[in-house]
Amino acid sequence: MPAYWIAHVTVTDPEQYKGYQALAPQAFAKFGGKFLARGGASETHEGAKxxxxxxxEFPDLAAARACYVSPEYQAAKAQRESAAEVMITIFDGL
Structure with missing residues (x-):
């Protein structure tokens, strides 16, 4: 069963955030992550904006979790520290 990451992001330091953007895709690819949506127009109707x-999308919940705790993603995350406000949720699909 597929699993998903949904990330809500507000970049506060675009220059520093480039370090995250350079590293994170390698982690996603290693664990079979496939982007279904990224950026684009959006509307917030409830909750934080x-x-x-x-x-x-990941092949399963184990892959999604493994990606997050992987050394590759943690290195990317370290580049993102103090460059963005982020909320990430990992969940099972149907």
Missing amino acids: FDRHVLI
């Missing part, structure tokens, strides 16, 4: 929204 973020500027960007990303939806990534």
Whole structure:
């Protein structure tokens, strides 16, 4: 069963955020992550407002979790620290 990451992001330091953008796709690819939505127009009707929204599909929940805790993703995440406000949720699909 597929699993998903949904990330809500507001970039606060675009220059520093480039480090995350350079590293994160390698982690997603390693664990079979496929972007279904990234950026684009959005509307917030309830809850906190973020500027960007990303939806990534993984083969299963184990792969989605493994990606997040992987050294590759953690290195990317370190580049993102203090460059963005982020909320990430990992969940099972149908």
